[in-house]
Amino acid sequence: MTVLPTDKFATKAIHAGAHIDVHGSVIEPISLSTTFKQSAPSQPIGIYEYSRSQNPNRKNLEEAIATLENGKYGLAFSSGSATTAVILQSLPQGSHSISIGDVYGGTHRYFTKVANAHGVESTFSNNLIEELPTLVKPNTRLVWIESPTNPTLKVTDIQLVVDTVKKLNKDILVVVDNTFLSPYLSNPLNFGADIVVHSATKYINGHSDVVLGVLATNSKEIYERLQFLQNAIGAIPSPFDAWLAHRGLKTLHLRVRQASLSAQKIAEFLAQDPNVIAVNYPGLESHPNRDIVKKQHRDGLGGGMISFRIKGGAEGASKFTQKTRLFTLAESLGGIESLLEVPAVMTHGGIPKEAREATGVYDDLVRLSVGIEDVDDLLADVKQALN
Ligand SMILES: *Cc1c(COP(=O)(O)O)cnc(C)c1O
Numbered sequence: 592m593t594v595l596p597t598d599k600f601a602t603k604a605i606h607a608g609a610h611i612d613v614h615g616s617v618i619e620p621i622s623l624s625t626t627f628k629q630s631a632p633s634q635p636i637g638i639y640e641y642s643r644s645q646n647p648n649r650k651n652l653e654e655a656i657a658t659l660e661n662g663k664y665g666l667a668f669s670s671g672s673a674t675t676a677v678i679l680q681s682l683p684q685g686s687h688s689i690s691i692g693d694v695y696g697g698t699h700r701y702f703t704k705v706a707n708a709h710g711v712e713s714t715f716s717n718n719l720i721e722e723l724p725t726l727v728k729p730n731t732r733l734v735w736i737e738s739p740t741n742p743t744l745k746v747t748d749i750q751l752v753v754d755t756v757k758k759l760n761k762d763i764l765v766v767v768d769n770t771f772l773s774p775y776l777s778n779p780l781n782f783g784a785d786i787v788v789h790s791a792t793k794y795i796n797g798h799s800d801v802v803l804g805v806l807a808t809n810s811k812e813i814y815e816r817l818q819f820l821q822n823a824i825g826a827i828p829s830p831f832d833a834w835l836a837h838r839g840l841k842t843l844h845l846r847v848r849q850a851s852l853s854a855q856k857i858a859e860f861l862a863q864d865p866n867v868i869a870v871n872y873p874g875l876e877s878h879p880n881r882d883i884v885k886k887q888h889r890d891g892l893g894g895g896m897i898s899f900r901i902k903g904g905a906e907g908a909s910k911f912t913q914k915t916r917l918f919t920l921a922e923s924l925g926g927i928e929s930l931l932e933v934p935a936v937m938t939h940g941g942i943p944k945e946a947r948e949a950t951g952v953y954d955d956l957v958r959l960s961v962g963i964e965d966v967d968d969l970l971a972d973v974k975q976a977l978n
Pocket of ligand 1: 791
């Protein structure tokens with residue numbers, strides 16, 4: 592199926608990378624073959640040679656991701672973390688990178704415990720836009736942002752970061768982790784980012800049954816470098832996982848839209864409940880970055896993630912998470928089912944208390960990943976658990 596640039600998101604989600612094979616299969620079969628026949632030495636019959644280098648299901652997914660992110664090129668990896676690792680591996684030895692402070696824990700770990708071992712030094716900033724001019728050094732090659740942040744949902748003006756960085760040095764790459772929004776809500780390449788990355792484990796696959804990572808870019812040079820590393824390092828997804836993630840992505844627009852609309856109602860309810868101290872949700876008019884949200888997110892939607900401080904301290908948070916019926920107490924996010932967790936002792940448990948609280952991750956903070964169950968049932972569940 593050829594997708595036109597003028598096609599809307601839903602049409603692209605369903606048809607991008609969805610090619611009809613020689614048998615006319617409407618859904619592409621899963622191609623498990625590790626190797627592909629050649630007609631003469633070094634002359635493959637088609638475009639495939641060996642499945643680590645390229646595989647039909649992975650290629651379909653990569654094409655779909657590139658299309659949905661308004662990029663020219665897409666690449667898929669065995670996890671979001673492998674995607675991060677490959678990007679950081681692509682930096683020259685002795686280079687410097689700058690990241691927002693409350694970046695995903697695994698990304699922080701890679702910067703500080705792995706990338707440094709191959710000579711890439713990193714700086715973290717909780718006030719990136721203002722501090723960039725003083726943080727950028729002659730060897731700075733990368734700026735990493737995540738918007739909204741996890742779990743306090745601060746939103747960064749991507750265009751402003753790009754403009755500031757490129758003015759300082761146009762060779763510095765700006766990478767945006769877009770996992771929390773998905774390509775349906777925001778397309779960082781539109782705002783000038785060089786690379787957009789996702790843990791497709793979350794919204795893109797959307798069914799909590801695949802671990803996978805993807806990236807998209809408009810630069811041929813970046814694509815070729817990262818594709819070389821994808822093959823050289825070999826952290827690739829299996830054909831089955833690529834096929835599943837591609838299947839999941841076809842309903843991305845329906846899932847993310849519903850999750851956002853439901854999250855909006857739940858956040859508005861939480862904001863007026865006397866048992867709640869504060870609510871972080873980009874869809875609320877009271878959100879400190881609401882003006883950026885309106886410019887950067889589709890229809891100003893806030894996404895499916897909410898965090899809030901509950902009365903009663905750590906104990907209050909712990910009790911609440913054990914009283915919900917529909918929200919399952921578990922890490923991760925972005926699936927069809929609603930989940931909740933207490934970041935201070937779960938996803939962010941490894942961060943020292945002071946550093947944690949400096950970014951707003953208090954002991955009484957509860958994070959919700961709103962799924963696509965009926966919103967009335969979800970609201971009733973939150974209400975009864977709060978009571
Ligand atoms: C989960 C996540 C990752 C890591 O992805 P994996 O697929 O678990 O390796 C990176 N960034 C964000 C924002 C995430 O939520």
